[in-house]
Every structure is written in structure tokens, then in C-alpha cells.
Amino acid sequence: MAARQYPIRVTVNGTEREAEVEARLLLSDFIRHRLGLTGTHVGCEHGVCGACTILHDGVPARACLLFAVQTHGHSIETVESLGTPERLHPLQAAFRACHGLQCGYCTPGILMTMKAFLEQHPDPDEAAIRKALSGNLCRCTGYQNIVAAVSRAAAMAKEGA
Amino acid sequence: MKPPAFDYEAPTSLAEALALKARHGEDARFLAGGQSLVPAMNFRLVRPAVLIDLNGVADLDHLSCSSSGALGIGALVRHARVESDREVARHQPLLVEAIREVAHPQVRNRGTLCGNLAHADPASELPAVMVALKAQLHAVSIRGERSIPAADFFQGTYTTALEPDELLARVQLEPLPTGTGTAFLELARRPGDYAMMGVAVLLQLDASGACTDARVVCCGAGDRPVASAATAAVLRAATPGSDPVALEALCEAAGAALAASIDPPGTVHVTADYQRHLAQVLAARAIAMAFGRAAAHSPRRSI
Numbered sequence: 263m264a265a266r267q268y269p270i271r272v273t274v275n276g277t278e279r280e281a282e283v284e285a286r287l288l289l290s291d292f293i294r295h296r297l298g299l300t301g302t303h304v305g306c307e308h309g310v311c312g313a314c315t316i317l318h319d320g321v322p323a324r325a326c327l328l329f330a331v332q333t334h335g336h337s338i339e340t341v342e343s344l345g346t347p348e349r350l351h352p353l354q355a356a357f358r359a360c361h362g363l364q365c366g367y368c369t370p371g372i373l374m375t376m377k378a379f380l381e382q383h384p385d386p387d388e389a390a391i392r393k394a395l396s397g398n399l400c401r402c403t404g405y406q407n408i409v410a411a412v413s414r415a416a417a418m419a420k421e422g423a
Numbered sequence: 424m425k426p427p428a429f430d431y432e433a434p435t436s437l438a439e440a441l442a443l444k445a446r447h448g449e450d451a452r453f454l455a456g457g458q459s460l461v462p463a464m465n466f467r468l469v470r471p472a473v474l475i476d477l478n479g480v481a482d483l484d485h486l487s488c489s490s491s492g493a494l495g496i497g498a499l500v501r502h503a504r505v506e507s508d509r510e511v512a513r514h515q516p517l518l519v520e521a522i523r524e525v526a527h528p529q530v531r532n533r534g535t536l537c538g539n540l541a542h543a544d545p546a547s548e549l550p551a552v553m554v555a556l557k558a559q560l561h562a563v564s565i566r567g568e569r570s571i572p573a574a575d576f577f578q579g580t581y582t583t584a585l586e587p588d589e590l591l592a593r594v595q596l597e598p599l600p601t602g603t604g605t606a607f608l609e610l611a612r613r614p615g616d617y618a619m620m621g622v623a624v625l626l627q628l629d630a631s632g633a634c635t636d637a638r639v640v641c642c643g644a645g646d647r648p649v650a651s652a653a654t655a656a657v658l659r660a661a662t663p664g665s666d667p668v669a670l671e672a673l674c675e676a677a678g679a680a681l682a683a684s685i686d687p688p689g690t691v692h693v694t695a696d697y698q699r700h701l702a703q704v705l706a707a708r709a710i711a712m713a714f715g716r717a718a719a720h721s722p723r724r725s726i
């Protein structure tokens with residue numbers, strides 16, 4: 263029996279996309295396998311690691327805990343919406359400058375989480391940054407340089423303003 | 424690590440959602456934030472035939488505060504909203520203090536209070552807080568509506584008083600009387616993890632400074648929230664006064680009474696003995712905090 267397909271229309275990084283999906287298709291798999299946007303990483307598929315974090319209607323959420331069919335009529339943003347190699351987003355530039363990543367597996371989820379965080383908290387102290395990072399696991403860096411990168415990005419945004 | 428197949432329903436009204444649940448009964452699950460249900464489906468621990476997505480039912484996305492401070496928190500109100508709402512902070516600081524310990528920011532952006540309670544994980548902070556606050560949980564179905572006291576709602580691990588056709592539509596919290604002090608403390612290995620032990624405390628002082636009501640409820644200490652009558656008995660009728668040595672002795676005695684009255688299960692992360700030790704230490708601290716807060720709001724001060 264062919265699985266029932268559900269039509270969806272979802273805005274992805276500013277562009278409207280239409281697709282037919284099975285109900286059980288996770289948003290993380292839809293983004294990676296159907297849209298080919300492989301910047302969104304998948305670590306645990308049960309909400310713990312944070313690698314799959316995207317913005318859902320502007321709010322950070324786990325893509326592995328949403329079904330693609332639920333995004334009908336909504337907008338999502340992935341790490342591909344940030345900068346390009348030629349024109350990095352300030353957060354990306356700060357992560358590069360501060361050595362805020364090593365293997366980079368956790369980085370897309372952290373960038374999307376921090377994008378929303380800095381918009382709401384433009385001048386965070388270290389404790390606030392660490393709290394905001396608590397839902398993103400990094401196996402490489404020990405977090406020191408991630409915290410420094412987020413502080414740098416906040417400072418860059420202020421200088422740029 | 425992929426969920427099994429299911430049929431997806433996206434009702435836009437409460438009536439439609441309830442009719443679907445009545446039709447499918449236990450074969451169907453409501454989908455709220457999905458922060459407990461989807462992990463369980465990804466692990467294939469649960470295999471609902473039908474998911475009834477509540478996210479399009481605007482009526483459920485309702486947080487109300489009456490002029491007297493009574494709060495109604497609807498089924499779609501997410502942890503993040505409860506955490507940052509001014510009225511909730513003013514009238515129910517215990518709920519805010521506990522919800523900040525629940526999971527990570529991204530999970531709190533989607534997860535709902537009602538979904539958390541319907542899930543009834545005995546390790547969760549929020550069922551214990553509901554018992555401490557004597558919340559009323561409003562269940563609705565096509566058959567009608569009923570209100571269930573929190574103490575009767577939690578019936579075991581992942582088990583509640585809800586019938587297969589019922590939705591937990593709203594949590595109702597009455598305002599706390601003057602002279603009430605609350606505190607929530609837990610210990611988890613990392614911020615956002617489920618607690619190894621957590622303690623919710625509510626104390627009430629009368630105008631003379633005597634403790635007239637005390638509730639001490641643990642999470643992680645059994646198959647549902649564990650309220651300790653023995654601990655409450657130590658606190659009730661005590662008059663902590665302003666002598667710090669006497670207050671400390673009272674808090675220590677209450678903590679010891681709690682440790683003696685619970686029979687925690689232990690988990691892979693924490694032994695039963697250590698859980699009991701944590702209950703004792705956390706309760707003594709939380710009770711001291713609650714006394715301090717109660718005194719700051721006591722009827723004597725407000726005269």
C-alpha cells in the first residue's frame with residue numbers, strides 16, 4: 263500500500279516551496295534529502311544534541327522533532343540563509359575569527375540558535391550565552407571559543423549599528 | 424530512528440479535535456509540542472495510528488489572568504511563553520522557577536505545559552509543581568468537561584486520569600494567599616537534563632508568623648509526584664521567627680523527615696541513596712528560601 267501523501271507549502275529561507283510528503287517524514291530529513299539543504303545536521307534524532315536546530319517562524323526549534331507536514335503554511339530558516347563564503351554573516355565571521363568550531367558538526371544548530379538569541383539579547387553576558395547554548399552539544403571545542411565567538415558577534419553587531 | 428507511518432489530522436477547531444479523538448480513541452494521540460511524543464515515536468516506543476495535531480486549534484493557545492490573579496493556561500501555551508509571561512511570574516513564581524529547569528530553550532519554544540502533564544513523566548518537574556500548587560486540570564471530550572485535582576491526575580509512569588477520548592484543555596491555578604512563599608530546587612547533571620531529584624515547596628505564614636500550610640513535593644522520587652505528609656507535619660504549626668539558628672534547625676529537621684519518608688527508585692544516573700541524600704539537602708535549602716519569601720510577603724508587612 264502506497265503511503266498517503268500530504269501536500270505542503272512552506273517558505274524556506276524566503277522562498278516558497280511546494281512538496282508532497284508522507285506524514286512521518288521528519289522536517290530534518292525533508293530539509294536534507296528533499297530540499298538538498300545539507301547544512302542542517304542530524305545527530306541524535308531525539309531532541310538532545312541540537313545539531314538540527316532551525317528557525318520555525320523565527321523561533322529556534324528541533325527539526326528532528328517536527329514533521330515536515332506540520333510546516334504547511336509556516337516559514338523555516340536554515341543555516342544556508344545566513345551568509346555566503348564571500349560574505350559571511352557576522353556570527354559566521356566571529357566563529358571563524360575566534361576558532362569557534364573544529365569539525366563543524368554542531369555549528370549550524372548553534373548559529374541558528376544564536377541568531378535568534380542575539381536578536382533578543384543584543385548585549386549578553388557570558389552566563390547568559392552559556393545558558394542559551396545549553397541545548398547544543400559540541401564534542402570538539404570545549405565551548406570556550408564558542409562563547410567568545412558569540413560575544414564577538416554581539417560586539418560586531420553593535421559596532422556595525 | 425525514524426517514526427512509523429501514521430495518518431495525520433490537522434483540525435482547526437476544538438470540536439473537530441475532540442470528535443477525531445472520540446472516533447480513534449487509544450489508536451490516536453494528540454500532537455502538541457511533540458517534544459516528548461516525537462522522540463518516543465522516533466525510538467518506536469509508541470506507534471500511534473493517527474496523530475491529531477493541536478497546533479492549528481487557535482482556541483487552545485490561550486493564557487488568561489483574571490483580576491484576582493487566577494491563571495488559565497491552555498493546551499497550546501508553550502513553556503517559553505509561561506516562562507516569560509509577567510502575570511505568571513507575579514502570581515505563580517514557583518511555576519516559572521521550575522519551568523526554567525525544564526529542557527533547553529529550543530525545546531521550551533515548542534513544548535507545552537499541558538503536553539508535559541499529559542505525558543506524566545515522573546521525572547518531570549511540572550507534575551510535582553502542579554501538585555504543590557493544587558492546580559485543577561480541565562479535561563474536555565465530546566461528552567463534556569470535568570476538572571481533575573492535580574493530586575488525582577497523575578496515576579503512574581506515563582499514566583494519567585484522562586480517558587482515551589479526553590483532551591487536557593487547560594490548567595487552572597488559583598492565586599496564592601498573602602504570606603505564601605514558594606521555591607523549587609533540583610540537581611541535574613547538566614542544565615536542561617531531567618533532574619536526579621527535585622523538590623517543590625509551598626509554605627504559608629499567618630499574621631503571627633506561624634506556618635499554617637506546608638506542601639513539599641518531589642519529582643523523580645516515585646512513579647508520580649511524591650508529596651510528603653511527614654515533612655509538611657514538621658513545618659505546619661512551626662513559627663520560624665527571625666532566629667537564624669532555629670530556622671536552620673527547622674529546615675534541617677524537615678529535610679531529614681523528607682529523606683526518611685520517600686522511597687526513591689534510583690536510575691542509571693543516580694542511586695536511590697544519593698536521591699534520598701539530594702532530597703534532604705535540596706528540601707532544607709528550598710524550605711529556607713520559601714520561608715524567606717513568605718516572610719517578605721507576610722500579612723504583617725502588608726499592613
Ligand SMILES: Cc1cc2nc3c(=O)[nH]c(=O)nc-3n(C[C@H](O)[C@H](O)[C@H](O)COP(=O)(O)OP(=O)(O)OC[C@H]3O[C@@H](n4cnc5c(N)ncnc54)[C@H](O)[C@@H]3O)c2cc1C
Pocket residue numbers: 308309310452453454455456457458459460461462498524525526527530533534535536537538539540541542546547548549585589590591592615616617618
Ligand atoms: C532534550 C529534551 C530534554 C527534556 N528535558 C525535560 C526536563 O528536564 N523536564 C521535563 O519536564 N521535560 C523535559 N522534556 C520534555 C518536554 O518538557 C516536553 O515538552 C513535554 O514533556 C511535552 O510537551 P509537548 O507539548 O511537547 O507534548 P507532546 O510531545 O506533543 O505530547 C506528549 C504526550 O502528551 C499527549 N498530549 C499532548 N498534549 C495533550 C493534551 N492537551 N491533552 C491530552 N494529551 C496530550 C500526547 O498525545 C503525547 O502522548 C525534554 C524534552 C527534550 C526533547
Ligand code: FES
Pocket residue numbers: 303304305306307308309310311312313314315324325326327
Ligand atoms: S538531531 Fe535533532 S536534536 Fe539531535
Ligand code: FES
Pocket residue numbers: 362363364365366367368369399400401402403
Ligand atoms: S565543532 Fe565538532 S562538534 Fe562542535
